[in-house]
Amino acid sequence: MRVIVLGADGYLGWPTSMHLSARGHDVVAVDSLVRRRWDTVCGTHSLLPIARMERRVARWKAVTGRTIEWVKLDLRNRADLTELITRYRPDAVVHFAEQRSAPYSMIGAAQAVETQYNNVIGTLNLLFALRESAPTCHLVKLGTMGEYGTPNIDIEEGFIEIEHNGRRDRLPYPKQPGSFYHLSKVHDSHNIMFACRIWGLRSTDLNQGVVYGAQTPETELHPELRTRFDYDDIWGTVLNRYCVQAAIGRPLTVYGRGGQTRGFIEIRDTVRCIELTVENPPQPGEYRVFNQFTEQFSVGELAERVRAARRVHGLETRIEHVPNPRTEAEEHYYNAKHQKLIDLGLQPHYLQDTLIESVIQLVEAHRHRVRPETIDPRVSWRDGARGRLARPKARRPAAAGSAA
Amino acid sequence: MRVIVLGADGYLGWPTSMHLSARGHDVVAVDSLVRRRWDTVCGTHSLLPIARMERRVARWKAVTGRTIEWVKLDLRNRADLTELITRYRPDAVVHFAEQRSAPYSMIGAAQAVETQYNNVIGTLNLLFALRESAPTCHLVKLGTMGEYGTPNIDIEEGFIEIEHNGRRDRLPYPKQPGSFYHLSKVHDSHNIMFACRIWGLRSTDLNQGVVYGAQTPETELHPELRTRFDYDDIWGTVLNRYCVQAAIGRPLTVYGRGGQTRGFIEIRDTVRCIELTVENPPQPGEYRVFNQFTEQFSVGELAERVRAARRVHGLETRIEHVPNPRTEAEEHYYNAKHQKLIDLGLQPHYLQDTLIESVIQLVEAHRHRVRPETIDPRVSWRDGARGRLARPKARRPAAAGSAA
Numbered sequence: 001m002r003v004i005v006l007g008a009d010g011y012l013g014w015p016t017s018m019h020l021s022a023r024g025h026d027v028v029a030v031d032s033l034v035r036r037r038w039d040t041v042c043g044t045h046s047l048l049p050i051a052r053m054e055r056r057v058a059r060w061k062a063v064t065g066r067t068i069e070w071v072k073l074d075l076r077n078r079a080d081l082t083e084l085i086t087r088y089r090p091d092a093v094v095h096f097a098e099q100r101s102a103p104y105s106m107i108g109a110a111q112a113v114e115t116q117y118n119n120v121i122g123t124l125n126l127l128f129a130l131r132e133s134a135p136t137c138h139l140v141k142l143g144t145m146g147e148y149g150t151p152n153i154d155i156e157e158g159f160i161e162i163e164h165n166g167r168r169d170r171l172p173y174p175k176q177p178g179s180f181y182h183l184s185k186v187h188d189s190h191n192i193m194f195a196c197r198i199w200g201l202r203s204t205d206l207n208q209g210v211v212y213g214a215q216t217p218e219t220e221l222h223p224e225l226r227t228r229f230d231y232d233d234i235w236g237t238v239l240n241r242y243c244v245q246a247a248i249g250r251p252l253t254v255y256g257r258g259g260q261t262r263g264f265i266e267i268r269d270t271v272r273c274i275e276l277t278v279e280n281p282p283q284p285g286e287y288r289v290f291n292q293f294t295e296q297f298s299v300g301e302l303a304e305r306v307r308a309a310r311r312v313h314g315l316e317t318r319i320e321h322v323p324n325p326r327t328e329a330e331e332h333y334y335n336a337k338h339q340k341l342i343d344l345g346l347q348p349h350y351l352q353d354t355l356i357e358s359v360i361q362l363v364e365a366h367r368h369r370v371r372p373e374t375i376d377p378r379v380s381w382r383d384g385a386r387g388r389l390a391r392p393k394a395r396r397p398a399a400a401g402s403a404a
Numbered sequence: 405m406r407v408i409v410l411g412a413d414g415y416l417g418w419p420t421s422m423h424l425s426a427r428g429h430d431v432v433a434v435d436s437l438v439r440r441r442w443d444t445v446c447g448t449h450s451l452l453p454i455a456r457m458e459r460r461v462a463r464w465k466a467v468t469g470r471t472i473e474w475v476k477l478d479l480r481n482r483a484d485l486t487e488l489i490t491r492y493r494p495d496a497v498v499h500f501a502e503q504r505s506a507p508y509s510m511i512g513a514a515q516a517v518e519t520q521y522n523n524v525i526g527t528l529n530l531l532f533a534l535r536e537s538a539p540t541c542h543l544v545k546l547g548t549m550g551e552y553g554t555p556n557i558d559i560e561e562g563f564i565e566i567e568h569n570g571r572r573d574r575l576p577y578p579k580q581p582g583s584f585y586h587l588s589k590v591h592d593s594h595n596i597m598f599a600c601r602i603w604g605l606r607s608t609d610l611n612q613g614v615v616y617g618a619q620t621p622e623t624e625l626h627p628e629l630r631t632r633f634d635y636d637d638i639w640g641t642v643l644n645r646y647c648v649q650a651a652i653g654r655p656l657t658v659y660g661r662g663g664q665t666r667g668f669i670e671i672r673d674t675v676r677c678i679e680l681t682v683e684n685p686p687q688p689g690e691y692r693v694f695n696q697f698t699e700q701f702s703v704g705e706l707a708e709r710v711r712a713a714r715r716v717h718g719l720e721t722r723i724e725h726v727p728n729p730r731t732e733a734e735e736h737y738y739n740a741k742h743q744k745l746i747d748l749g750l751q752p753h754y755l756q757d758t759l760i761e762s763v764i765q766l767v768e769a770h771r772h773r774v775r776p777e778t779i780d781p782r783v784s785w786r787d788g789a790r791g792r793l794a795r796p797k798a799r800r801p802a803a804a805g806s807a808a
Contacts, residue, residue, distance in 0.1 A: 164566075
């Protein structure tokens with residue numbers, strides 16, 4: 001199949017591009033490279049050095065003989081995007097091209113607006129481009145489990161059967177997102193559902209859990225094929241951050257009481273889920289939702305898992321509870337369904353001590369690059385950020401596409 | 405109270421400004437005047453001639469002795485908006501300042517993006533301005549009954565108690581909006597609910613039904629105090645359009661089978677609902693939803709009501725079913741609650757033949773101004789619009805603020 005991967009420069013976009021290419025699909029990798037600029041704005045970077053997109057696709061060709069086409073493009077530019085869709089007429093578009101950090105979206109008004117503009121308008125542009133030039137294309141959209149929030153009832157996959165005053169209907173699952181970023185994904189979901197209903201487009205919305213891990217079989221083929229690894233307060237996901245804290249001998253910092261429970265997924269399962277979704281498209285006009293995660297943990301439990309994995313090697317790790325920068329329930333019911341991708345054939349990699357250990361070893365090999373000052377939370381849900389983070393315009397833009 | 409009315413140049417914004425002023429509130433009327441530009445773009449106009457905002461507030465002062473302050477401002481400009489909120493520190497902000505036409509939002513990609521950008525980003529800017537300078541201000545936000553769509557269960561006011569797999573929670577009512585405009589209101593609702601939860605802002609979201617009628621006690625005081633009256637395919641609401649069709653001796657055109665059932669409200673009740681809401685604010689941190697309508701009708705029934713009102717005067721009116729430009733259910737269950745505004749003291753004006761007759765008489769006095777070519781639907785939900793409507797940029801912008 002011909003597949004366009006939007007957001008192909010990111011943590012998951014790049015491994016997905018390679019994985020689909022390795023599976024025999026013709027992949028067009030598209031990105032605006034804004035993620036690298038946001039690093040400059042936030043004073044953050046990828047712990048593992050990453051190559052420019054040009055180097056990556058050249059290296060992929062050299063190592064595998066397969067071609068990934070690379071296109072620099074911003075989804076906010078509707079004309080360019082429509083031209084791209086018209087030129088390639090893809091069978092599937094995998095859409096990662098969104099600002100994906102909750103803390104970034106909470107820095108202040110500029111970042112909240114930037115997040116919702118980039119994500120919602122970018123996706124709107126994509127929907128119109130698909131209607132215009134590729135109405136049978138399958139839109140594989142990355143959503144987030146964070147769209148659901150933490151309701152006191154079981155979380156279903158996108159829709160819920162409700163009985164009310166003696167009548168029944170199957171309705172979109174009520175959403176209670178917890179940041180301007182998560183809100184943007186809820187807005188997208190509503191827009192996409194509508195476009196499927198009105199225009200007969202087809203889409204799968206993948207409500208993904210928190211991703212952890214650093215490597216897939218493809219990223220391990222060559223150092224220039226690595227994907228980014230974030231551990232800071234803005235872009236780092238919680239388990240990756242814990243691994244970095246463990247590797248540099250710092251305490252693992254748990255936000256608040258630590259009972260915040262979420263769905264988690266390993267990066268190797270992410271790329272497999274995308275593959276399964278692309279290869280099993282919905283019917284024309286169908287909008288379906290898969291919850292894309294494999295296990296639930298509380299952030300406190302995860303810290304304990306890291307401590308246990310270290311203890312096997314005789315290493316003691318401290319766990320420290322710090323004030324929670326987020327406004328969220330710290331003890332709550334959480335039971336989210338995640339059956340549909342299993343039904344398609346996903347065989348999950350469950351979290352093991354060996355995975356934690358391998359991530360920590362990878363971090364240790366790059367520990368001289370760790371910037372400890374970027375780990376502690378700088379963005380409060382209540383007050384936003386102060387200082388440098390809140391004034392991104394004062395900083396010069398990054399050289400787009402340079403190796404970090 | 406000091407009240408800022410955003411969108412004060414519109415069909416409802418101007419009567420609301422006068423009504424709140426007449427009730428003794430200090431009103432600041434704010435608008436970008438974009439609505440008058442959209443008229444030029446769409447080839448539409450107000451059937452009743454309307455004065456410039458400067459004339460209106462001067463006339464209001466001359467007739468009543470009361471001051472309405474007039475400020476031209478666009479909510480998309482966050483700096484200006486924040487300065488406005490900081491200068492006046494209002495007790496309440498009534499927010500009508502959104503692109504409010506479903507057909508306009510469905511013309512094409514440019515209009516869908518314009519609608520969601522104007523509405524969602526404008527409201528985001530407002531939320532940040534309130535947090536910054538008026539965190540105890542009551543945000544009275546105009547939503548729409550169209551956010552709910554037509555579910556097969558009763559529609560509640562904003563939230564629904566759900567029992568699922570033996571557990572219970574009170575959750576946001578699931579939304580199934582039917583146009584990019586209605587979607588923008590759903591996005592707003594989620595953003596506002598979040599801001600109340602995180603920052604302790606307070607807001608009432610008024611999910612309003614379809615408004616009809618042309619006059620309030622204040623608009624009748626002087627011709628320069630009239631509000632706009634739309635009857636075309638883009639801006640006209642269904643009953644107002646029927647009245648124009650009846651007045652010029654044309655058939656009433658019912659879209660599709662005509663079983664589309666919605667909540668309706670008379671314009672005099674709209675301004676009273678706003679007054680009741682402003683004078684009964686929610687608690688800090690509270691986000692509440694009122695369904696602001698008084699009666700349910702199908703669009704077919706409404707046509708029959710107009711025909712019956714004409715028949716009293718010995719006039720025969722034809723009803724014609726035309727292909728439905730919208731994608732919507734034409735026969736469906738509909739039962740929406742609307743108790744909360746009644747509980748606050750609303751005494752509804754129910755639809756009467758005399759109201760229909762008075763609107764038709766008003767139209768007849770201006771029938772020389774009717775542009776019949778703007779009544780039939782030009783925008784299809786499936787295909788958008790062709791021709792002039794789809795290319796707004798080719799037309800010169802209107803002189804802002806000129807009388808139509």
